[in-house]
Structure formats: C-alpha cells, structure tokens
Amino acid sequence: MFYLSKIEHKLPLPPPRLVLPIREAIHMELEKLFLDKVIANLGLCISVYDIRSIDGGFIFPGDGAPTYTVVFNLIMFRPFVGEIITARLLSSDADGLRLTLGFFDDIYVPTHHLPHPNRFVEAVQKKSKKGIWYWKFNDQEYPIQDTDVIKFRVQNVSYPPIPVEQPKESKPFAPMLVTGSLDHDGLGPVSWWFEEEVEDE
Structure with missing residues (x-):
C-alpha cells in the first residue's frame, strides 16, 4: 500500500527560503510541491521521507532563484491489485x-x-x-x-x-x-x- 519512490528533480529555491539552512529550505519546498499530490503511476504523496543529495545552486541568467538538483525519497500511497x-x-x-x-x-x-x-x-x-x-x-x-x-x-x-x-x-x-x-x-x-x-x- 505504501512505497518509497526515489525522485530526481530540478528545484528552483525561492529567495525567501535562503534565510534557512539549505536542507531545511529544500525540504519545505519539496513538501509544498509534492505533499498530497498524485504522481501518475507512482500514487499519492504522503510525505517527503528523506533527501539523498543536493547539487548545484546555480543562478541562471534572468532568474533570481538558485536552482538545485535534488534526489529524494517520497512515501507514496499506491494500492496494488488484489490487496x-x-x-x-x-x-x-x-x-x-x-x-x-x-x-x-x-x-x-x-x-x-x-x-x-x-x-x-x-x-x-x-x-x-x-x-x-x-x-x-x-x-x-x-x-x-x-x-x-x-x-x-x-x-x-x-x-x-x-x-x-x-x-x-x-x-x-x-x-x-x-x-x-x-x-x-x-x-x-x-x-x-x-x-x-x-x-x-
């Protein structure tokens, strides 16, 4: 019924989040993006389980937010047939x-x-x-x-x-x-x- 799904996502971090420790700020932004959302073929996101890696922090021309490549695990609700x-x-x-x-x-x-x-x-x-x-x-x-x-x-x-x-x-x-x-x-x-x-x- 519940699964861990490993996701890689390019995440622009809004400037107001930069006052927080980077891992905490990214965790909050991931929850905002994925919590209670359905990802096709993966299921309903229940929680951000953990963050595996954070890379980048590049600021692209014309953009005021740094972008990170984040690898993380989500707890997903996805019942299987016959359950x-x-x-x-x-x-x-x-x-x-x-x-x-x-x-x-x-x-x-x-x-x-x-x-x-x-x-x-x-x-x-x-x-x-x-x-x-x-x-x-x-x-x-x-x-x-x-x-x-x-x-x-x-x-x-x-x-x-x-x-x-x-x-x-x-x-x-x-x-x-x-x-x-x-x-x-x-x-x-x-x-x-x-x-x-x-x-x-």
Missing part, C-alpha cells in the same frame, strides 16, 4: 459505493462488484440519488452504512488524463481512482467484510 484494505463508507447511490480511508476518498465500488444478492433503497428525498445498499446473506439483509468498517479488494488503480474542459454538473476531477470489490467470493462470512464499530462505554 485488501479497510475503509469506511463515504456515500452510496444507484451506481454503487464511494469509500474513504480518511486521507484518500476516490475509492469506488460499482454495482457489479457489490456482494450478491443485493438491492438498493433510494433516500426519501426524491431529488437525491443517494440511498442504502442491502446485501442478503443467509436469509438476512445487511445494510451497508457509514457505521461499518468495510474491507474491500482492490480491482484496479487508474490515473485519468486531466480533462481540457469539464461540464459543471460533473464530479470533481480525481487524478487517481481506485476501483474496489466487496464480492467476497467465498472468502469469509458477512462479519469478515463488514465490522460494525462498537464504542467503548
């Missing part, structure tokens, strides 16, 4: 579920990856597309709700190209999408996939 991850329900509609890990919200479970048999019950508000999915298991129905801790299997991780234009009604652009599955395939009972959290008294 089982624990998440929580963020929302549900007729298209399926959206899950969250707290720091990453673009996890989708489409209807064909929900456990069968199932049924969807729309919310009372008619204009809303939201509702609750129910899974029928051993003659009982289990609602998939936000009080559950949900284990899902990663089916796909994709990095969509940045659209030139987006319709106003469309969802916000997500640079990394994770498609998951709740179809247990005989791996365990309902309690394995859905664990209701019980607060300590």
